[in-house]
Structure formats: C-alpha cells, structure tokens
Amino acid sequence: MTDGFESTYRRTAVPVRGGELTVGHWGPEDGPVVLAVHGVTASHLAWPLVAAGLPGARVIAPDLRGRGRSNELPGPWGMPQHADDLADVLDALGVDSAVVVGHSMGAFASLVFANRHPDKVSSLVLIDGGLPLPTPAGLSDDEVMRATLGPAADRLSMTFASREAYREFWRHHPAFAEDWNPLIEDYLDYDLVGEEPNLRPSSSYEAVAADSIELRGGESLLRALRELSHPTTFISAPRGLMNEIPPLYPEAAIAEWREKLPGLATVAAENVNHYTIVMAEDGARLVAANIRAALDAVHNSSARDEEVKRT
Numbered sequence: 001m002t003d004g005f006e007s008t009y010r011r012t013a014v015p016v017r018g019g020e021l022t023v024g025h026w027g028p029e030d031g032p033v034v035l036a037v038h039g040v041t042a043s044h045l046a047w048p049l050v051a052a053g054l055p056g057a058r059v060i061a062p063d064l065r066g067r068g069r070s071n072e073l074p075g076p077w078g079m080p081q082h083a084d085d086l087a088d089v090l091d092a093l094g095v096d097s098a099v100v101v102g103h104s105m106g107a108f109a110s111l112v113f114a115n116r117h118p119d120k121v122s123s124l125v126l127i128d129g130g131l132p133l134p135t136p137a138g139l140s141d142d143e144v145m146r147a148t149l150g151p152a153a154d155r156l157s158m159t160f161a162s163r164e165a166y167r168e169f170w171r172h173h174p175a176f177a178e179d180w181n182p183l184i185e186d187y188l189d190y191d192l193v194g195e196e197p198n199l200r201p202s203s204s205y206e207a208v209a210a211d212s213i214e215l216r217g218g219e220s221l222l223r224a225l226r227e228l229s230h231p232t233t234f235i236s237a238p239r240g241l242m243n244e245i246p247p248l249y250p251e252a253a254i255a256e257w258r259e260k261l262p263g264l265a266t267v268a269a270e271n272v273n274h275y276t277i278v279m280a281e282d283g284a285r286l287v288a289a290n291i292r293a294a295l296d297a298v299h300n301s302s303a304r305d306e307e308v309k310r311t
Helices: 048-052 079-092 105-116 141-149 151-155 163-171 182-191 205-216 219-226 251-260 281-310
Strands: 010-016 019-026 033-037 058-062 098-103 121-127 232-236 264-268
Touching: 010 079, 019 048, 019 079, 033 048, 033 079, 033 105, 048 058, 048 182, 048 281, 058 079, 079 105, 079 205, 079 219, 098 105, 098 281, 105 121, 105 205, 105 219, 121 281, 151 205, 163 182, 232 251, 232 281, 251 264
Parallel strands: 033 058, 033 098, 098 121, 121 232, 232 264
Antiparallel strands: 010 019, 019 058
C-alpha cells in the first residue's frame, strides 16, 4: 500500500504560540489537502498507511502540542489550543481549507477546529473519536483519564533501555498482536526521546492529562457539536484500546448521536481496534476510502459552483 509513497514524506516546522510545531507531509504540494490529526499519545507517524491510500492528495499531519517533536511546546493545552494550532499550520502552509481527519483525541480537536475556524474546514472525518466518550457518572478527572486511557497513560511514566525494548513492549500489546508491520516500528522509534538506557515516550503527561478531561464533553466540544454545520463522517472501531469488547463507542451511543445530529454519517469498521483502524492495512484502507469520498464531494461542489458562475 505504501509503494512509491514513502518517497514523498518530509517534515517542516511551523511557528505557533511558544515555539514551533513539527509537521509531517506526504504527497504533492499542489494536491487537494487533507489535514490529519492524531490521537492523545500519538504523533504524525500514525498516518502513513492512510496517506498512502490517498494518491494525489497533499496530506498534512502535525505533531500536536505536547506530543512527538512538538512535545516541548508550553501549555495550556486543550481542544481550543489545538484548534488554533491547526489554524496556524494551514496559514503557514498557505492552505485555505482542507478535509480534516481526526483519530481518537484528534477527532475532538478537529470538531473544535471546525467550530472556531469554519472557513478552513470543508468537511470532517472522525475516526473512533470526537463524540463524548461514554463514562460512568461521578468520576474525578483523574479517574476519567484512567478509565479512558488505562495503560496508555501509565506508559508515559516508563523508561526503556533501548528502542528494541520499546518495540518488544508493544509487540506484546493486544492491539498489535496480529497486525505488526514495519510502519509501526517507525512510529515507535519516533515516539522515543532521551538517550539509552533512559528512553521515554515523547508525549507530555501534563498535556495528556489536561486534554483527556475534555474527552467526555468539554464546553468547547459540546458547542462544536451543537453548532456542527460541516459534512461529517464518523467511523467507529468494533474493539477498544486493548483490542477488547466493548469498544469505545457501543452502537447504542452512536445511535444516540445519530438522532442528535441528523447530518452525521456513520460507518462501522470491521476486524480492527482503536489503534489498527489507522495503523494496519484493513483499517487504513477503509479510512482512506472515506477520505477520498470527502475529497470527491468537495471537488464536485467546487465544480458546481464554477458552473453556476459561468451561467
């Protein structure tokens, strides 16, 4: 799926509040733009399989504030800050608008981005995220983070003697037991910062903790959902972060949001979990197909507008 596409990969830095945001790119500079927004402890290298399924598109994928090589940017964090950082990325790269694709926490940031900067978003593709996560009532913020992220949060305080040790840690993770591939190794190598034998994951625990609070329905997210006006597709995974059932979004929760948001299109992925929906072949193929459909809709709408102008 990636044949010939990896050669288009490059990285740049974009000025934002407090420093620079690292941004990954795939595809031609003159292609239709897809802005890809990663999850809560991830980086832009979650996206190469999806990007490979979008030949001809220009895929722009930042490391969010507090993650990857943007991990030293200062707080405060939160969805409004991520949204404004995304706007700065498009402005710096001379992009007027994009199909915006968010995975996990990136879907929450994408919704708030569309609400705060509506002209910069042509449509949204939300991947196993964006809708408030169903969580038991009465939990503290820390309990919500633990319930939502579980071992993903614990990992941020761990150290690893080598890159191979980190790979071995993930090889035993239930989410990747049947879907290991070389791009996952690239993603894991990039995730580490520091020096052997004290390598650690790059994501800032403070950033992850602050952002996780909003995943059950912060003020900016709820406003973005109430005022949602962009074409939006929500793709759900049938299994969660540990390849478990129930998933993050049981069908009953999705059905409830379909009723609240009549324009929301929903797609149920098969045979994937919360990670492999973007980081393994089957999931990435489905996600890319839905992004291509969004790009085609934008193209067709633009063509109709031009035809109206001529007539």
